[in-house]
Amino acid sequence: VLIAGFFLYRWVRDDAVNAIEAVNPAGTGFLGGLGLPVVLAWPMGGLLAAGAAWVIGKTALGLRSDYLAIATLGISEIIIAIMKNEEWLSRGVKNVNGLPRPVPYETDLQADPAFVEQAAGLGLDPATASTIYVKLGYSLMFTAVLVVLLVLAQLALKSPWGRMMRAIRDNEVSARAMGKDVTYRHLQVFVLGSAICGIAGAMMTTLDGQLTPTTYQPLRYTFLIWVMVIVGGSGNNLGAVLGGMLIWFFWVQVEPLGQSLMSLLTAGMADGSWLKAHLLDSVQHMRLLTMGVILLLVLRFSPRGLLPER
Incomplete structure (x- = not known):
């Protein structure tokens, strides 16, 4: 039944896929939705x-x-x-x-x-x-x-x-x-x-x-959400919301703030220096470093999170 069903499924589906892929979404929009509001998604x-x-x-x-x-x-x-x-x-x-x-x-x-x-x-x-x-x-x-x-x-x-x-x-x-x-x-x-x-x-x-x-990378979502829950307070709904807002704020702001900080720290280095170029090019990695530091600090000084469960 499974083998026959697979071939039947492909026989019906392949022509449908070709027809859908032939649609030009730039001119007609994507198929689907049934004309209903997108919020229902x-x-x-x-x-x-x-x-x-x-x-x-x-x-x-x-x-x-x-x-x-x-x-x-x-x-x-x-x-x-x-x-x-x-x-x-x-x-x-x-x-x-x-x-x-x-x-x-x-x-x-x-x-x-x-x-x-x-x-x-x-x-x-x-x-x-x-x-x-x-x-x-x-x-x-x-x-x-x-x-x-x-x-x-x-x-x-x-x-x-x-x-x-x-x-x-x-x-x-x-x-x-x-x-x-x-x-x-x-x-x-x-x-x-x-x-x-x-x-x-x-x-x-x-x-x-x-x-x-x-x-959709596990490091950005699965790991980051774990950090949010741990920092906010596992078992506390308000803590999860607080952790989500704080961690996402840091995730968004660390790179531009890190760029300014690194530019300030390397201001005295000669232009063209390999060390200066390396430090400036590595700013984007400060996100992961910052998340790790925050996680370690919370686990050390507040292991139950900022808003621990009662």
Whole structure:
């Protein structure tokens, strides 16, 4: 059945792929979306991630501790390898550009006489005003999603379900002795966490207006999110938000600040010096150095994070 189904799937799919790839997105836009608002992609991203997590969880969550980590990391690498190399299945590493946005484009705002008039009334040129408008629009939308998720997480944390989940985390043997289905609860929280990740990924893709598969590196996302949680405070929802904001602020600002600092430190060196050139060219690596230093300092002086769990 599997072999016959594979060939049937390819027989139906290959012609469809060729037809879709023949569409010129620059002139007609990408296929898909059903004409619905792009914001609906956010909950759909959460549902798809939750479905994938359920399949993976049913496979891997019977394992424990180090074996579970090895299995989930191995499965993730298998999925990434398939998606990047099996172009007949997933388009491989081809980019998707020009995705619709939930807020207007800056050029459309600059072409709107009413908006230009309002910007002039505020003493702003149309380019600056349109940039501020778009960024404020995204900020308000993302803040609304963050507040909703944070409120739901806090309500769950303080509920009997949340107390049960903390009991399972702290001592699985005791929780199992009290009649709790530990494996099912692991699967449940794995699916819920993946759904939130799916929503966040869809939001980020919408913000960028494009999907570039090669830019999603574990060092930038998996490691950075671990640092956010550790710095903010594991087990504390508000701590996770604080850690996310702080670490991302440092991640964005370290490189320009590092460039200024390195220029100041090398100001006395002769132009053309190999050491000066090496130091100036290595500024981008200060991001990783800074993240490592922050992580070490937090683990040394506040091992439970800036906002530890009560």
